[in-house]
Structures are given as structure tokens and as C-alpha cells.
Amino acid sequence: MLTALDDAAVGQWCRAAVEALSDFRARLDDLNVFPVPDGDTGTNLLHTAEGARAALDEAAPGESTWAVVARGAVLSARGNSGTILAQLLRGLADQLADQPPADGPVLATALRKAAESAYTAVADPEEGTFLTVARAAGEAAVTAVDERRTALADVVGAAADGAHRALEGTPDQLAALREAGVVDAGGAGLSLVLDALVRTVTGVQPVRPALARRAHRPHDHVHTPHQPPPGPGSEVQYLLADADETSVARLHERLAELGDSLVVVGVDTPTGREWNVHVHVADVGAAIEAGIEAGRPHRITVTPLAPVPPAAPAPGVRAVVAAVHSEGLAELFRAEGARVVVCDAGGITEDDLYDEIVAAGAQEVVVLPDDAGLHAAASRAADRAREAGREIGVVPTRSPVQGLAALAVADPQRRFGDDVIAMAEAAAATRWAELAVADQEALTSAGRCHPGDVLGSAEGDVVVIGAEFGAVACDLLDRLLSAGGEMATLVVGPDEALGDAVCAHLSSAHPTVEVVRYGGGPGSLPLQIGVE
Template sequence: MEHLNIDGRRFYNMVVNACNELEEKKNFVNSLNVFPVPDGDTGTNMSMTFRGAVSQISGMQDLSIGDISKKLSKGALMSARGNSGVILSQILRGIAKGLENLDTADASEVSNCLVEGSKAAYKAVMRPTEGTILTIIKAAGDKAASSTEEDIVKLMEEVCAYSEEVLDKTPEMLPVLKKAKVVDAGGTGLLIILKGMTEALKNDMDIELTDKVEDKQTSTVHDGTDDADIKFGYCTEFFIKAKVDDISNFKNDLAKIGDSMIVVNVDDIVKVHIHTNDPGVVLSKALKLGELSKIKIDNMREQHRHILENEYPIEEQVNKEIETEEHKKYAFVSVAAGEGLVQIFKDLGSDCVIEGGQTMNPSTQDILSAVNKLEADNIYVLPNNKNIIMSANQAAELSEKNVIVIPTKTIPQGITCLTEFNVNDEEKANTKNMLESIDKVSSGSVTYAVRDTEMDGVQIKAGDILGLIEGKISKVGENPYEICYDLIKEMVNDESELISIYYGEGLNEEEVNSLTKRLESEYEDFDVQSNCGKQPLYSFIVSVE
């Protein structure tokens, strides 16, 4: 049976089948992650993006192919997660453009929509890299454009065969793929979609979207802890108006009466955040340095009880707070994973913290929803992860508000940006200062290998502890505390003054304290700060400034 035209029903079943196939094979796509760290989420991001798009056309088989593709594109735009998801959403946007206003599509129109998908994808990326999903959609478009087939099934089979041929060559295009002995994950995901669409058309299948429990993107604060587990009950923060050259003695005094301490000295302002059981003592010590302003003290035990009673997710808690806020000049949306890191960002002035990060990239819709709930003249977004920047930019483009994305790739970069921010400065000055501050901080992390591999001649076994500097593997060993120490030692240079450690969930606090004391002894002139981030997957996130 020839397929000379595709109507809305056929196209609907094609994309639903492709969605089911990608969901089934997403873990395989994840396994193609170049680096052996536990954040290989390309398959997850593409599957959630595509599933979000397909859910928007549920039950719309009777619409025209043009209308279905348009609704599919809009759904993908809002559901896009991670770089691969954003690029996939742009591919679908181009396909919708190629099918615009059509009731049905013949082979030449299907070819054109694939070409438009390629154009849209390349246009969305500032510096396109070959050997990626971009290369595969271009191969699909090029093959379709050069084909003389009128039967759409045969056309799609040609497209899939050529796309797979090009995919097999991606390791020759990207050295990092060749070293890891894998083909590109995003390109693989796209090929799965193309094959799934072809299969449904060829067999004239009527498909239903398979049931799936949506991946949880927000966590609750309820973690089984009791009020008694909160060692220091009052979150205390304020500013000291004073020109202080040396605040080391002040910081040493505070360290004895609290934890989660952050003290930043900028010009004639000292910003202080600490968890303590006696805010009065903290304020008394601060008054010796100068005048205090913007004092804020929160009873964390009371907050904890309130959250337990309501069992609200963190995002809902934040949204409830946002609804009561008045319009202001500036507001911040940040992304962070881990109860401790979420609290640090809120304490430093972030109005909304979307809980996410590695393996849990928020969608364009998640970020846009947070932005829309804020009432401010200027809204800054701190993605704090290189794989979230494109979704943040897409949300900024969709918003009618003045949204500025500061392209922070790490948690330390986001924290530094918040400490550099000055509410009294104009938007352009603040944006410039925060962009410049990104280059001032060196970021590292300690995690574990999820598979055997070889990187730069180094043999890595699953379970090995990995130390990364700016996302590149620098240390391999067995002890996360030793790896963290060695990592910081490599990161320190002659201009360094501050070492910040954010330790993850499940670590031994005594060993963390021993590591901190060892660093303080090694770097006597440095300010060494240790904070409980409770982040998953990463034993340590560290920065040197």
C-alpha cells in the first residue's frame, strides 16, 4: 500500500508512536552520555519534552496535519527541558512551519517540513556543533530534499537510513565522542523519533500514549526530620554599613555560635547570613562593626512544622510567598537541588528557587511560571547549570516582562552573582557586574562514575570517585574527602582568597569538619567556608575565588 499523503490522523499516530518509543529507550539514550557522571539526562529531557508536546494533542486525531503540528510545537516549546529538549522543540517548530495551513501533506511537503526543522534548530543555537542532534536533523532534511520518492513511507525509510549512517560517523566529528566510544545521545534520540514515526505510518497503526508516572521535578521539604534535628533554629541575615578591611575576627566569632554562615564584604557593606540559636548575640557582635539594616530573623523550626503540617512541595511554598509580595524593582529566580542549597539561595535574596539541576532540569514552562508569579520591573534568572540556560532563555523570550538570564553554569557562580548584586544600582550596572563576577569564581565538584570508561588515557571504573573542575574530570580516586582536598589544592592560585564548600546528603559531618580544618590549616590566610547543601549525587560542590 502506497502512502502518498499524510492526514492529521496518520500524523497524530506517528508522533504518539515516536513518543512511546523514545520513552521506552530513554535510558539507553542516557547511557550514551559522554562523561561517566550521574547526570546523563539527554534521553530523559528529550522524552519529557516530546511527551509534554504530545499530551497537548491528545484526542485531536481529526484535526488537519497543520493544526496538529502547530499544537505539537507549542506544547514542545513549553515542555522543553535541557539543551537537547530545547533543540527538539525548535525542530518541531520548524516542522510546524513547513506544514502550516495544510490539511494533508505529500512527500514534497514532508521533505520541506524536515528541512524547515533543520533550519529552525540551527538558528536556535549560537555556535552550532557538528556531531550532535543538529547534524542528524540536517542529514534528515538534506536526504529528504534530495529524494525523488513519492511514497512517504519509502521517503522516511531513506531519511532514517541516511540519518543512522551519519549518526554512526558522529564520533569522527566530535573527538570527545570518539574517546568515550559512543555516538551522540541527542542524535540517537532524534533517530528513535524518526524511526517511530516511520513505523506507525508504514503499519497504519492506531496508537495510544503509554501510561507513565511523570518524573518528579519538585521535592517536598518533608524529609522525615524532627524539629530537634535542626541544630540552629534561627535563620538570621542583615547588612552592616561599615568599611571594614579585615572581618576575619568577626567571622571566627560567628562560626562558634552557628552554621551555614555566609559573610561577604563588598565596598562599605557587609552581608551576613547565619543559622544560630541566639540572634541577639550575633547582632550585638555585628553592632561593634557598624550600623545594621535589613534585619531578617526566621524561626526555622516553626517553618519546618508548618511545612510538615501542609506537606507542600517547595515550589508551592515559594509560590504562596510570592503571591503576597509587593511590586519591586528587582526579583530573582534561581535553580538549585538540595534543601540546603535551596535555603542558601533564598537567604541570599532569591525570590523563587526552582528545585532542579543535574538529572532534573526544569522546563521552559517551570521557569516561565516562576517568572510570571513575580512582580518586579526586572527579573533575573540564574540557571546554575549549563543544561538549563537554553530553557531559561526560551522562557525569557516568551515572557512579556523584562527577564534577564545570567548564564551561570554552576551553583557557586549563582551564589557569587547574588552576593555581587546591589539593589541600589541600575539594571545595566547590575547585569554587567554579575556577568563579570562569573569569571571570578572557579567551580569544582566531587561525584562518582556510573560506568567504566577511559578519559584522556585514564581508566575509570564504575563507582570511582571523580573530581571535576569546570565540568572536566581532573581527579579519580576512592575517597570523596581526599578527592575534594586534592581538587581544591589544584584550584587555588596566587590570587585566591576564599574557599567555599557545599557538602551533599549522606556525608559524615565529622569528616567534613576534619576536611574544613585541614584546609584552614593549609591555607591560613584564606577564608574557608563550609555549608550543608544536601545536594543529591554530588558529595561536594566547591569554589575558589
């Protein structure tokens, strides 16, 4: 049992937190209903913690572990909860970096001050959220010290228990949580992080009740980053360099006028101070322009918020028909507003595609075959539909990731021909790759393969052969990204651990690349990759 948190213990806690958030990522995503029900809180928290871990792995000898963890978290923070977690870690670092190992009383004071700094970083703090849970943890830790329970184990146990009690009370503080029958997702993530601290200090994992699942209603829609922006606004996030405190203060005021869910967190880096800026706005351009006025924004991401569930196409309305090879992919494409034809034991035929085009009831239909082997069938089905008086465009997508990229730029307000061209250009700009298992001996571009070998293919050509999925996937991604790329889209099959390993590799080896991860890929293709 530890009596103080030294650098080694802080690093151990960081890795334990990544493990806990990875295990519960999907459950936290499912809980996410506030401030917008975009289903990404667990993913964002995990990405932030993985950034801290990656920074530790790359840290120079002699650097304070607290400072390294804070820097890695701030520079990798994603989403509202991820940015607040980064601020909490930075608040701890402000108190504990370059100091003797923290005992119970010192840690208690640092936890309380870190929670206060997190409140300060948020423009309009809400109760019943991550902030409430953080404050309760700090107060419980200080109370334990006041009651002369000063051992480190007592303090971290009190903090974790206080956080959990506050978490259970969040539905009483926020109507959105109460209506959905869940606790706050960000607060639940912080509770997991503090339980990981207890395990680091004591060696014992606290026993907690299972997190209740969200009661999905018929019109609930899980947000995906490719969804076009029909909702009330977008999440804008970027890192800001070359800015002074005065400029950042003006930026904070400007963004507070433009939107909400504003969090600005700064951290010192070897090249100077940088800020992670997060805000929800209706005017994306104005939010980015405000950053340009303040300094140099980079790693800019824009994610639509609260997309409207797509309605079934009515006569005269444009529709998209996509061919997919699993029910999981079917759910993704339906969420994007597409109609789908799902492959069964007999495969997808020309008649299947034609029937779905007709069933769409739309005068204009875009077809996404998403498989090179279906291009001919899609063209024949389109010709038949044209003979019936419909206007049909076939975008020659060869992978689901290209189909998702095409859907991301679809705009029913454009002329039909222009829309088809824009979708085709987006698909063509997306390099695609996939993993498969060899079922026979063959000579490939990467050499001879044998049954059971893992094959990594790019644009349909085998470029990597190996024995392990994870190693082949990481090698394949490194090759794809060597030619450049800003975003990697991953469609993961049944093995979620493979997805976790690939995301961890990307976070460490390619930290500037935005990663969008989906589940639901077919078992025959453990991983499908798109690089834009």
C-alpha cells in the first residue's frame, strides 16, 4: 500500500485510468445525454487519457510526471468531458509537479483546488455534471483529513466514494439525466478514474453498482461524426498556439457570445504555452476566425451536434441506397440517412439493389455499392431504374469507409449531378484498406501467404503479411499515413480489443490524426480503414 504518490505511482495511475476508461468506453458513450446526446463521452475521455499515457511514454528523463500527464491530456483532450478532465489533471499538476511525493493531506488540498480550477475553465458551469462530481471528490478528501483520516489510502478512498455519491445524485440535478434514467456520463468517467487511483494506492478495486443503461426511445439517434449538420450547431475544437493571456481572454469572451459548452484549458509545452479550445456554436466560421485573431489555431475539428433522425424518403425527395455486408454497418448507414441492402448468404444481386431503389420512392437516387464486386450489378440496377424515369447516380465506392466519406458531403440542396460529383470526389480522396485472413496459399504483392496469415490490403492490393491482427493493422496504418492524412476512419469487426489497440497506436504514433471509430464491421473483415 502506498503512503505517497511519487512519479512512478502517477504513471501507474494514468495507465490504470486508460484501462478503466477503455473497458467502460461503450457504456459511457451510451449514457451520454448532456449537454448533447452525441454518444461520445466515453470515447472522448479515453482519447484524452490515452494522450496522457502517450506523453508519458515519450517523456524526456527528469520531467515531472504530473506535468507530462497534464500536457499530454490537454493537447489530446477531445469533447466537453475530455477537456474538463484535462483541466482537472492540469490543476493537480499545478499543485504537485516538481514537489515531494504527495501524501494524503497534500493530495486532498490539490484535489479540491483542481476541482475549483475546472469550474473556472468552464464558461457556464452546470450542476449535475463532471464538475459536480469533481468538487464532491475534493470536498470528501479534505473532510477525511479534517477528521484525521490522513493516510493516502483514506484520502483517495474518501475522494472516490464522495465522487460516486455525487454521481448517483446527478439525475436529481439535471432534467435530461432524469428523463433518460441515467447518471452523468462525464461524472461516471471521473468516478472510474478515481477508482483507478484507489486501486493504484491500495491494490484493491472498489466495488460499485453497475452503471444503468440508457432507456433508448424509438427516435433516439446515436451521433456519428459523418452526419451532415441539420441540427442546432456544431462542436468546434482546436489547439491554439502563439497567443498571450490577453488574447486568450478576448477569445474566451468572443466564444462565450457565440455559443455554449465553452472550455478553454492552457498548458506549458516545450515550444511555449498552448490552449485547448472547445465550444458548441451555430457559426463555425466565426469560432475559427476568433481563434485566428487570438493566435494560431491548429488541429481543428468540427463535429455536428444533435443530428435530426432521417425520415423515410418521400416521392420527389433525393435518396441514397448503400450496399453493406453486416447489420452493424447497416445501422451506421441508416444513421447517416441512407437506405441499405444487407448482404445475406446469397450475396447482393442486381434485383436487390433495383428493388431498394424503387422502394426509396424518390425521383433522384444515389447508389453506393461500397464493394468493387458490386459495381456491375449497381450499374445494371441503375439502368433499369432510369428506364422507369428515375434519375440515378452510381458513386463507385469500393469500401464502406468510402461510402461514409461520400455521405459526409451529400447535400440535397445541390443540383443532383453536382451532388453525385461531390460525393464521388470525396470517396476518391479516401484511401481505403482492410484486414483479412488468407484461406489458401497464394503469391501476393507483399510475398507468398499461407492459410491463416493476416493480410493487410490497401486499395485492394496486399501490402502487409503477418501473424497478428494488431501488428499488421498498425503497419498498414503507418504505410497509409506516410503519404499524409488528417483523419482515419476505422470500422472494427467483432474484436473490440483490436480497435482499442489500433486507436492506442494512432494516438501514440500519429497524434495529429483525427480518429473516427465505428463498430459493427463484418466478421470476415476484422478492420476496415479509410484515410482522408
